[in-house]
Amino acid sequence: xxxxxxxxxxxxxxxxxxxxxxxxxxxxxxxxxxxxxxxxxxxxxxxxxxxxxxxxxxxxxxxxxxxxxxxxxxxxxxxxxxxxxxxxxxxxxxxxxxxxxxxxxxxxxxxxxxxxxxxxxxxxxxxxxxxxxxxxxxxxxxxxxxxxxxxxxxxxxxxxxxxxxxxxxxxxxxxxxxxxxxxxxxxxxxxxxxxxxxxxxxxxxxxxxxxxx
Amino acid sequence: xxxxxxxxxxxxxxxxxxxxxxxxxxxxxxxxxxxxxxxxxxxxxxxxxxxxxxxxxxxxxxxxxxxxxxxxxxxxxxxxxxxxxxxxxxxxxxxxxxxxxxxxxxxxxxxxxxxxxxxxxxxxxxxxxxxxxxxxxxxxxxxxxxxxxxxxxxxxxxxxxxxxxxxxxxxxxxxxxxx
Numbered sequence: 001x002x003x004x005x006x007x008x009x010x011x012x013x014x015x016x017x018x019x020x021x022x023x024x025x026x027x028x029x030x031x032x033x034x035x036x037x038x039x040x041x042x043x044x045x046x047x048x049x050x051x052x053x054x055x056x057x058x059x060x061x062x063x064x065x066x067x068x069x070x071x072x073x074x075x076x077x078x079x080x081x082x083x084x085x086x087x088x089x090x091x092x093x094x095x096x097x098x099x100x101x102x103x104x105x106x107x108x109x110x111x112x113x114x115x116x117x118x119x120x121x122x123x124x125x126x127x128x129x130x131x132x133x134x135x136x137x138x139x140x141x142x143x144x145x146x147x148x149x150x151x152x153x154x155x156x157x158x159x160x161x162x163x164x165x166x167x168x169x170x171x172x173x174x175x176x177x178x179x180x181x182x183x184x185x186x187x188x189x190x191x192x193x194x195x196x197x198x199x200x201x202x203x204x205x206x207x208x209x210x211x212x213x
Numbered sequence: 214x215x216x217x218x219x220x221x222x223x224x225x226x227x228x229x230x231x232x233x234x235x236x237x238x239x240x241x242x243x244x245x246x247x248x249x250x251x252x253x254x255x256x257x258x259x260x261x262x263x264x265x266x267x268x269x270x271x272x273x274x275x276x277x278x279x280x281x282x283x284x285x286x287x288x289x290x291x292x293x294x295x296x297x298x299x300x301x302x303x304x305x306x307x308x309x310x311x312x313x314x315x316x317x318x319x320x321x322x323x324x325x326x327x328x329x330x331x332x333x334x335x336x337x338x339x340x341x342x343x344x345x346x347x348x349x350x351x352x353x354x355x356x357x358x359x360x361x362x363x364x365x366x367x368x369x370x371x372x373x374x375x376x377x378x379x380x381x382x383x384x385x386x387x388x389x390x391x392x
Contacts, residue, residue, distance in 0.1 A: 042278075062273070147264055
Protein backbone atom coordinates (compact mmCIF):
# COMPACT_ATOMS: atom_id res chain seq x y z
CA UNK A 1 0.00 0.00 0.00
CA UNK A 2 2.08 2.88 -1.22
CA UNK A 3 0.54 6.30 -0.98
CA UNK A 4 1.32 9.93 -0.70
CA UNK A 5 4.80 10.99 0.38
CA UNK A 6 4.98 13.25 3.35
CA UNK A 7 6.18 16.67 4.23
CA UNK A 8 7.93 19.64 2.70
CA UNK A 9 11.52 20.72 3.13
CA UNK A 10 13.55 23.76 4.13
CA UNK A 11 17.16 24.69 3.56
CA UNK A 12 19.25 24.14 6.66
CA UNK A 13 21.93 26.48 7.99
CA UNK A 14 24.63 24.72 5.99
CA UNK A 15 22.55 24.76 2.81
CA UNK A 16 21.52 21.16 3.32
CA UNK A 17 17.86 20.42 2.64
CA UNK A 18 16.24 19.35 5.88
CA UNK A 19 12.78 17.75 5.66
CA UNK A 20 10.23 19.40 7.90
CA UNK A 21 8.41 17.21 10.33
CA UNK A 22 4.89 17.55 8.95
CA UNK A 23 3.58 17.12 12.49
CA UNK A 24 5.59 19.94 14.03
CA UNK A 25 2.55 22.20 14.38
CA UNK A 26 0.37 19.49 15.87
CA UNK A 27 3.12 18.43 18.25
CA UNK A 28 3.71 21.97 19.49
CA UNK A 29 -0.01 22.52 19.96
CA UNK A 30 -0.28 19.29 21.94
CA UNK A 31 2.76 20.17 24.05
CA UNK A 32 1.12 23.49 24.92
CA UNK A 33 -2.25 21.88 25.63
CA UNK A 34 -2.30 18.10 26.10
CA UNK A 35 -6.01 17.99 25.21
CA UNK A 36 -4.91 18.64 21.62
CA UNK A 37 -3.02 15.36 21.53
CA UNK A 38 -6.25 13.97 20.08
CA UNK A 39 -5.32 15.19 16.59
CA UNK A 40 -2.06 13.25 16.65
CA UNK A 41 -3.85 10.25 18.10
CA UNK A 42 -6.44 10.19 15.31
CA UNK A 43 -3.77 10.66 12.67
CA UNK A 44 -1.55 7.80 13.81
CA UNK A 45 -3.99 5.37 15.38
CA UNK A 46 -4.18 3.11 12.33
CA UNK A 47 -0.42 3.13 11.85
CA UNK A 48 0.35 2.14 15.42
CA UNK A 49 -2.42 -0.43 15.41
CA UNK A 50 -1.27 -1.88 12.07
CA UNK A 51 2.31 -2.19 13.27
CA UNK A 52 1.10 -3.98 16.41
CA UNK A 53 -1.27 -6.20 14.47
CA UNK A 54 1.34 -7.25 11.90
CA UNK A 55 3.68 -8.06 14.75
CA UNK A 56 1.25 -9.91 17.00
CA UNK A 57 -1.44 -11.14 14.58
CA UNK A 58 -4.12 -10.71 17.20
CA UNK A 59 -6.61 -7.85 17.32
CA UNK A 60 -6.99 -7.82 21.10
CA UNK A 61 -3.25 -7.81 21.69
CA UNK A 62 -2.84 -5.12 19.03
CA UNK A 63 -5.44 -2.99 20.85
CA UNK A 64 -3.60 -3.49 24.12
CA UNK A 65 -0.28 -2.43 22.57
CA UNK A 66 -1.91 0.54 20.82
CA UNK A 67 -3.44 1.77 24.06
CA UNK A 68 -0.17 1.51 25.95
CA UNK A 69 1.77 3.18 23.13
CA UNK A 70 -0.46 6.25 23.06
CA UNK A 71 -0.60 6.56 26.85
CA UNK A 72 3.21 6.41 26.99
CA UNK A 73 3.48 8.91 24.15
CA UNK A 74 1.10 11.29 25.89
CA UNK A 75 3.08 11.05 29.12
CA UNK A 76 6.39 11.64 27.33
CA UNK A 77 5.15 14.29 24.89
CA UNK A 78 6.29 17.30 26.96
CA UNK A 79 9.84 15.93 26.69
CA UNK A 80 9.69 15.15 22.95
CA UNK A 81 11.96 17.13 20.71
CA UNK A 82 13.21 16.51 17.21
CA UNK A 83 16.70 15.24 17.67
CA UNK A 84 18.22 12.46 15.60
CA UNK A 85 21.58 10.83 16.32
CA UNK A 86 24.50 12.58 14.64
CA UNK A 87 24.84 9.88 11.99
CA UNK A 88 21.10 9.67 11.23
CA UNK A 89 19.05 11.53 8.66
CA UNK A 90 16.76 14.35 9.89
CA UNK A 91 13.78 12.20 8.94
CA UNK A 92 14.75 9.89 11.80
CA UNK A 93 13.70 12.48 14.38
CA UNK A 94 10.10 13.10 13.44
CA UNK A 95 7.14 12.56 15.74
CA UNK A 96 6.01 9.59 13.65
CA UNK A 97 9.38 7.85 14.01
CA UNK A 98 9.38 8.57 17.76
CA UNK A 99 5.86 7.22 18.17
CA UNK A 100 6.53 4.04 16.19
CA UNK A 101 9.74 3.51 18.15
CA UNK A 102 7.62 3.57 21.31
CA UNK A 103 5.22 1.11 19.67
CA UNK A 104 8.09 -1.19 18.73
CA UNK A 105 9.32 -1.20 22.34
CA UNK A 106 5.82 -1.84 23.68
CA UNK A 107 5.44 -4.76 21.25
CA UNK A 108 8.78 -6.16 22.42
CA UNK A 109 7.68 -5.90 26.06
CA UNK A 110 4.36 -7.47 25.19
CA UNK A 111 6.13 -10.39 23.52
CA UNK A 112 8.33 -10.90 26.57
CA UNK A 113 5.22 -10.91 28.78
CA UNK A 114 3.44 -13.33 26.42
CA UNK A 115 6.39 -15.72 26.59
CA UNK A 116 6.02 -15.74 30.37
CA UNK A 117 2.25 -16.30 30.08
CA UNK A 118 1.74 -18.65 27.12
CA UNK A 119 -1.80 -18.76 25.72
CA UNK A 120 -3.65 -20.66 23.01
CA UNK A 121 -2.16 -20.57 19.50
CA UNK A 122 -3.39 -17.91 17.05
CA UNK A 123 -4.87 -20.52 14.70
CA UNK A 124 -7.24 -21.55 17.48
CA UNK A 125 -8.40 -17.95 17.92
CA UNK A 126 -9.07 -17.67 14.19
CA UNK A 127 -11.14 -20.84 14.20
CA UNK A 128 -13.37 -19.39 16.92
CA UNK A 129 -14.52 -16.45 14.79
CA UNK A 130 -18.29 -16.46 14.50
CA UNK A 131 -19.69 -16.98 10.97
CA UNK A 132 -21.53 -13.64 11.17
CA UNK A 133 -18.45 -11.81 12.46
CA UNK A 134 -17.11 -9.64 9.61
CA UNK A 135 -13.93 -8.84 11.50
CA UNK A 136 -13.30 -12.55 11.98
CA UNK A 137 -13.90 -13.17 8.28
CA UNK A 138 -11.43 -10.42 7.37
CA UNK A 139 -8.92 -11.90 9.77
CA UNK A 140 -9.35 -15.35 8.25
CA UNK A 141 -8.98 -13.93 4.75
CA UNK A 142 -5.90 -11.99 5.77
CA UNK A 143 -4.35 -14.99 7.41
CA UNK A 144 -4.91 -16.95 4.24
CA UNK A 145 -2.85 -14.43 2.29
CA UNK A 146 0.40 -16.02 1.23
CA UNK A 147 2.20 -12.69 1.31
CA UNK A 148 1.14 -12.03 4.88
CA UNK A 149 2.18 -15.52 5.85
CA UNK A 150 5.55 -15.09 4.19
CA UNK A 151 6.13 -11.82 6.05
CA UNK A 152 5.02 -13.40 9.31
CA UNK A 153 7.67 -16.07 8.89
CA UNK A 154 10.49 -13.52 8.63
CA UNK A 155 12.74 -13.08 11.64
CA UNK A 156 12.28 -10.02 13.94
CA UNK A 157 13.82 -6.92 12.41
CA UNK A 158 13.42 -8.12 8.81
CA UNK A 159 9.68 -8.46 9.38
CA UNK A 160 9.51 -5.06 11.09
CA UNK A 161 11.43 -3.42 8.26
CA UNK A 162 9.02 -4.86 5.67
CA UNK A 163 5.95 -3.78 7.64
CA UNK A 164 7.35 -0.27 8.16
CA UNK A 165 8.18 -0.02 4.47
CA UNK A 166 5.03 -1.44 2.90
CA UNK A 167 2.32 -0.80 5.48
CA UNK A 168 3.58 2.42 7.08
CA UNK A 169 5.18 3.68 3.84
CA UNK A 170 8.31 4.80 5.63
CA UNK A 171 11.57 5.79 3.97
CA UNK A 172 14.79 3.94 4.71
CA UNK A 173 15.91 6.79 6.98
CA UNK A 174 12.68 6.66 8.96
CA UNK A 175 12.87 2.88 9.35
CA UNK A 176 16.46 3.30 10.55
CA UNK A 177 15.17 5.73 13.17
CA UNK A 178 12.48 3.33 14.38
CA UNK A 179 14.73 0.27 14.47
CA UNK A 180 17.77 2.09 15.81
CA UNK A 181 19.99 0.92 12.94
CA UNK A 182 21.97 2.64 10.20
CA UNK A 183 20.37 3.26 6.81
CA UNK A 184 22.80 0.83 5.19
CA UNK A 185 21.82 -1.89 7.65
CA UNK A 186 18.12 -1.25 6.94
CA UNK A 187 18.69 -1.51 3.19
CA UNK A 188 20.38 -4.88 3.64
CA UNK A 189 17.64 -6.02 6.05
CA UNK A 190 14.96 -5.14 3.52
CA UNK A 191 16.79 -6.73 0.63
CA UNK A 192 17.29 -9.99 2.51
CA UNK A 193 13.69 -9.93 3.70
CA UNK A 194 12.42 -9.48 0.14
CA UNK A 195 14.57 -12.32 -1.12
CA UNK A 196 13.19 -14.57 1.64
CA UNK A 197 9.63 -13.56 0.78
CA UNK A 198 10.28 -14.19 -2.93
CA UNK A 199 11.64 -17.68 -2.18
CA UNK A 200 8.77 -18.40 0.20
CA UNK A 201 6.12 -17.28 -2.30
CA UNK A 202 7.73 -19.26 -5.10
CA UNK A 203 7.84 -22.39 -2.97
CA UNK A 204 4.18 -22.16 -1.94
CA UNK A 205 2.57 -20.69 -5.01
CA UNK A 206 2.75 -22.84 -8.18
CA UNK A 207 1.80 -19.85 -10.36
CA UNK A 208 4.66 -17.81 -8.99
CA UNK A 209 6.97 -20.80 -9.46
CA UNK A 210 6.07 -20.93 -13.15
CA UNK A 211 6.56 -17.16 -13.55
CA UNK A 212 9.92 -17.21 -11.82
CA UNK A 213 12.88 -17.21 -14.23
CA UNK B 214 31.06 -13.29 5.04
CA UNK B 215 34.02 -11.88 3.10
CA UNK B 216 34.28 -8.12 2.49
CA UNK B 217 33.63 -8.59 -1.23
CA UNK B 218 30.50 -10.66 -0.53
CA UNK B 219 29.34 -8.02 1.94
CA UNK B 220 29.88 -5.33 -0.66
CA UNK B 221 27.91 -7.34 -3.22
CA UNK B 222 24.97 -7.61 -0.80
CA UNK B 223 25.15 -3.89 -0.12
CA UNK B 224 25.12 -3.11 -3.84
CA UNK B 225 22.13 -5.42 -4.37
CA UNK B 226 20.43 -3.81 -1.39
CA UNK B 227 21.00 -0.37 -2.92
CA UNK B 228 19.46 -1.50 -6.21
CA UNK B 229 16.42 -2.86 -4.35
CA UNK B 230 16.16 0.33 -2.31
CA UNK B 231 16.21 2.48 -5.44
CA UNK B 232 13.42 0.42 -6.92
CA UNK B 233 11.38 0.78 -3.72
CA UNK B 234 11.89 4.54 -3.78
CA UNK B 235 10.90 4.67 -7.46
CA UNK B 236 7.78 2.69 -6.66
CA UNK B 237 6.87 5.16 -3.91
CA UNK B 238 7.31 8.02 -6.36
CA UNK B 239 5.25 6.13 -8.96
CA UNK B 240 2.40 5.86 -6.46
CA UNK B 241 2.42 9.67 -6.21
CA UNK B 242 1.93 9.80 -9.97
CA UNK B 243 -0.75 7.08 -9.70
CA UNK B 244 1.46 4.85 -11.82
CA UNK B 245 1.24 1.12 -11.31
CA UNK B 246 4.92 0.29 -11.58
CA UNK B 247 8.29 1.93 -11.91
CA UNK B 248 11.28 1.16 -14.11
CA UNK B 249 13.73 -1.15 -12.42
CA UNK B 250 17.47 -1.56 -12.72
CA UNK B 251 18.27 -4.62 -14.87
CA UNK B 252 20.43 -5.81 -11.99
CA UNK B 253 17.35 -6.17 -9.78
CA UNK B 254 16.38 -9.79 -9.24
CA UNK B 255 12.98 -10.34 -10.98
CA UNK B 256 11.87 -12.55 -8.09
CA UNK B 257 12.56 -9.71 -5.66
CA UNK B 258 10.67 -7.33 -7.92
CA UNK B 259 7.72 -9.71 -8.00
CA UNK B 260 7.77 -9.99 -4.20
CA UNK B 261 7.84 -6.20 -3.89
CA UNK B 262 4.79 -5.80 -6.14
CA UNK B 263 2.94 -8.52 -4.30
CA UNK B 264 3.67 -7.03 -0.87
CA UNK B 265 2.62 -3.60 -2.13
CA UNK B 266 -0.75 -5.00 -3.17
CA UNK B 267 -1.39 -7.37 -0.27
CA UNK B 268 0.13 -5.81 2.85
CA UNK B 269 -2.59 -3.41 3.90
CA UNK B 270 -3.00 -1.13 6.85
CA UNK B 271 -5.40 -2.46 9.47
CA UNK B 272 -7.73 -0.13 11.34
CA UNK B 273 -9.07 -0.90 14.80
CA UNK B 274 -12.78 -0.83 15.55
CA UNK B 275 -14.55 2.51 15.94
CA UNK B 276 -15.58 1.50 19.47
CA UNK B 277 -11.93 0.96 20.43
CA UNK B 278 -10.90 4.24 18.82
CA UNK B 279 -13.48 6.23 20.79
CA UNK B 280 -12.79 4.41 24.06
CA UNK B 281 -9.06 5.10 23.80
CA UNK B 282 -9.73 8.72 22.78
CA UNK B 283 -11.77 9.17 25.99
CA UNK B 284 -9.05 7.54 28.08
CA UNK B 285 -6.37 9.76 26.56
CA UNK B 286 -8.56 12.81 27.17
CA UNK B 287 -8.93 11.89 30.84
CA UNK B 288 -5.19 11.27 31.12
CA UNK B 289 -4.49 14.65 29.52
CA UNK B 290 -6.79 16.38 32.03
CA UNK B 291 -5.15 14.66 34.99
CA UNK B 292 -1.70 15.57 33.67
CA UNK B 293 -2.83 19.18 33.31
CA UNK B 294 -4.13 19.20 36.90
CA UNK B 295 -0.90 17.71 38.15
CA UNK B 296 1.02 20.36 36.27
CA UNK B 297 -1.14 23.11 37.76
CA UNK B 298 -0.52 21.75 41.29
CA UNK B 299 3.25 22.02 40.92
CA UNK B 300 4.44 20.35 37.83
CA UNK B 301 8.15 20.35 38.44
CA UNK B 302 8.18 17.44 40.83
CA UNK B 303 11.43 15.63 41.41
CA UNK B 304 12.18 12.23 42.87
CA UNK B 305 14.67 12.52 45.67
CA UNK B 306 16.05 9.48 47.52
CA UNK B 307 14.91 9.62 51.14
CA UNK B 308 17.67 8.88 53.69
CA UNK B 309 17.13 5.69 55.66
CA UNK B 310 19.05 3.84 58.32
CA UNK B 311 20.30 1.32 55.83
CA UNK B 312 24.07 1.34 55.49
CA UNK B 313 25.19 1.27 51.92
CA UNK B 314 28.44 1.25 50.06
CA UNK B 315 27.93 4.87 49.11
CA UNK B 316 27.47 6.07 52.71
CA UNK B 317 29.89 8.83 53.55
CA UNK B 318 32.41 8.42 56.37
CA UNK B 319 31.13 9.96 59.57
CA UNK B 320 27.52 9.39 58.62
CA UNK B 321 25.49 8.83 61.83
CA UNK B 322 23.74 5.87 60.14
CA UNK B 323 27.01 4.17 59.25
CA UNK B 324 27.45 0.78 60.83
CA UNK B 325 23.80 0.28 61.74
CA UNK B 326 22.46 -3.20 61.01
CA UNK B 327 20.45 -3.70 57.85
CA UNK B 328 16.74 -3.75 58.63
CA UNK B 329 15.04 -5.79 55.91
CA UNK B 330 11.61 -4.29 56.61
CA UNK B 331 12.94 -0.75 56.38
CA UNK B 332 14.85 -1.63 53.29
CA UNK B 333 11.66 -2.89 51.68
CA UNK B 334 9.78 0.20 52.80
CA UNK B 335 12.40 2.59 51.42
CA UNK B 336 10.81 4.91 48.90
CA UNK B 337 11.86 8.02 47.12
CA UNK B 338 10.27 11.23 48.31
CA UNK B 339 8.23 13.18 45.82
CA UNK B 340 8.90 16.85 46.21
CA UNK B 341 6.90 19.40 44.34
CA UNK B 342 3.17 19.35 45.00
CA UNK B 343 3.89 18.06 48.51
CA UNK B 344 5.83 21.16 49.50
CA UNK B 345 2.72 23.27 49.94
CA UNK B 346 1.06 20.95 52.47
CA UNK B 347 4.32 20.50 54.36
CA UNK B 348 4.66 24.28 54.65
CA UNK B 349 1.10 24.55 55.99
CA UNK B 350 1.85 21.94 58.65
CA UNK B 351 4.92 23.84 59.76
CA UNK B 352 2.87 27.04 60.00
CA UNK B 353 0.24 25.21 62.08
CA UNK B 354 2.83 23.87 64.50
CA UNK B 355 4.35 27.33 64.90
CA UNK B 356 0.91 28.83 65.62
CA UNK B 357 0.13 26.26 68.35
CA UNK B 358 3.55 26.83 69.94
CA UNK B 359 2.91 30.57 69.92
CA UNK B 360 -0.53 30.14 71.54
CA UNK B 361 0.87 27.93 74.29
CA UNK B 362 3.65 30.37 75.01
CA UNK B 363 1.10 33.20 75.49
CA UNK B 364 -0.56 31.54 78.50
CA UNK B 365 -4.35 31.92 79.11
CA UNK B 366 -6.40 33.33 76.25
CA UNK B 367 -7.93 36.76 76.70
CA UNK B 368 -10.88 35.97 74.49
CA UNK B 369 -14.11 37.24 76.28
CA UNK B 370 -16.10 34.19 75.21
CA UNK B 371 -13.49 31.80 76.64
CA UNK B 372 -13.43 33.84 79.83
CA UNK B 373 -17.24 33.56 80.15
CA UNK B 374 -17.13 29.81 79.67
CA UNK B 375 -14.49 29.48 82.34
CA UNK B 376 -16.52 31.64 84.80
CA UNK B 377 -19.70 29.63 84.17
CA UNK B 378 -17.86 26.38 84.79
CA UNK B 379 -16.42 27.77 88.05
CA UNK B 380 -19.88 28.99 89.18
CA UNK B 381 -21.32 25.53 88.70
CA UNK B 382 -18.57 24.24 90.96
CA UNK B 383 -19.18 20.80 92.33
CA UNK B 384 -22.99 21.30 92.20
CA UNK B 385 -23.47 19.62 88.84
CA UNK B 386 -20.51 17.38 89.10
CA UNK B 387 -21.26 13.80 88.31
CA UNK B 388 -19.91 10.88 90.27
CA UNK B 389 -16.52 9.87 89.04
CA UNK B 390 -15.49 13.46 88.30
CA UNK B 391 -17.30 13.67 84.98
CA UNK B 392 -18.88 16.96 84.10
